[in-house]
Amino acid sequence: MAQTVNRATDLMSDNARRPKTNLQLPTAAKYFFTALGIGLLLLILVMGIKALREAPPASIQVSTQGLTAAQHQALHQTMKQQPVNSFFTTNLQSLRDIAMGLAWVDQVSVTRDWQQGIIITALPKQAVAHFGTERLVDAKGTVFVPADSQELTSAQFATLQGETSQAPVIMQQMQQINDWYAPLGMRVEDIILTPRMTWLVRFDNGLRVIVDNENTAQKILSLSQLLGNQLSTRLEEMQSIDLRYKNGFTIAWKVTGSNTAISD
Template sequence: MTADHINHEHEGHDDKHLSKSWQSALVTLGLMFAIGFFAMQTIGKSPAKPIHVEASNLTTPESQSLMQAIAPFGEISFFGGNLHQIHDSVTSLSWVEHATVRRDWYQGITVEAVPRKPIANFGSQEMIDANGVVFRPADKGDVMNPDLVTLHGSATQADAIMRQMQYVNQQFAPLGLTVDDLILTPRNTWVIRFHNGLRVVVDDENTTQKLHQLAQILNERFAERINDMQSVDLRYKNGFSIAWRNKK
């Protein structure tokens, strides 16, 4: 047998193998297309459903608040509804830190929300989270939580007020003092009340330096008499004044 004849037989075998491979690939693609087409048809004809809320991480008031926010959208088919509009509606709730809206093969349109975690009360009707965001909790009963510090001031200065609270707690920690209430007045005067009742008033001039120096002096000279103090006024150019409690 000549070399040319052998090569022709080999090429013929390769052509048959390639032909079968292409046929197999086409059949596979056809099946995948058919399955996908029927699946899409089935999903497309599926009845509209109410938006599903993942509520495992939510309190009852939070879940109810979320349901009220999405109620206007009614029942939605799998490919229906504008996910961006639903997302905007959910995140418009001030207690929602962030939310996810997705299409689920089994449950339809699904919404999951992560609530903000308060670190302090803000005024008498709101709270503030660790990012300095002021919000209204879903449950009105959560406001004025006695276990949290209460901050007062303009919401536009909420982040600065929160950071001031953290700074004061850090400076006065060696004395065993923690902030109970902190107020920033419209005239930018800080009024700090500690858990033991001691009140400190300081203006907006060199505030940080004055508080730092006060903490040092109290720790060095008055550590044993902290609970005898009623208030400290730092609104002086040089020094400060102390008002003592009346002993019974």
């Protein structure tokens, strides 16, 4: 028994003294397999790029959400004329810029959808007034041509006139006047800003007001207060009021056709 144990111990000692050997590939083989791996990756990459380039053009869908039939048709006609690449390579920002180039469009979202293709969702500008006879203007004072010409015939809108660059100023002035004259049951129907910065305002009750660019806001506000107090009983008799004076104004009357000057 002791001999057996001694022999096993000797064998273990021999194995411990015996040098370990690692199987290593020759250097040439290493280079071969490395090159093979790189080659396969490049092949996959090239095939992927080729597949993307040869893929059929992506389908563009224009959402009807938030658009009238005329607006949807106008946007659809514009987008279908645009060259597009595949589903993955089409430049979405470029399509968005094209859609935003339409004057009546306010916001645009362009997304990819696996089932439908490239989806374009747009929101139109919301008109609050006419600007001249062929354009509209939104609450921010942005002037635009609508997609549907029928919008130009809306009777609910007031009409603004002046230089396009002055549209935000005219819009702001109209909104302010409407606020001041709302207690009198009056709203602006037409407002004009001339090149000489003279304001011409016509209310929905037929009263016309003209005012220059000197203390314009104060003059219009003071008039609203007078019409609501001292002159309230004669409001329906007035045809026009001229505020282009430093210390007063004149009133033209409907029936008599005469003018009355009123001083501060």
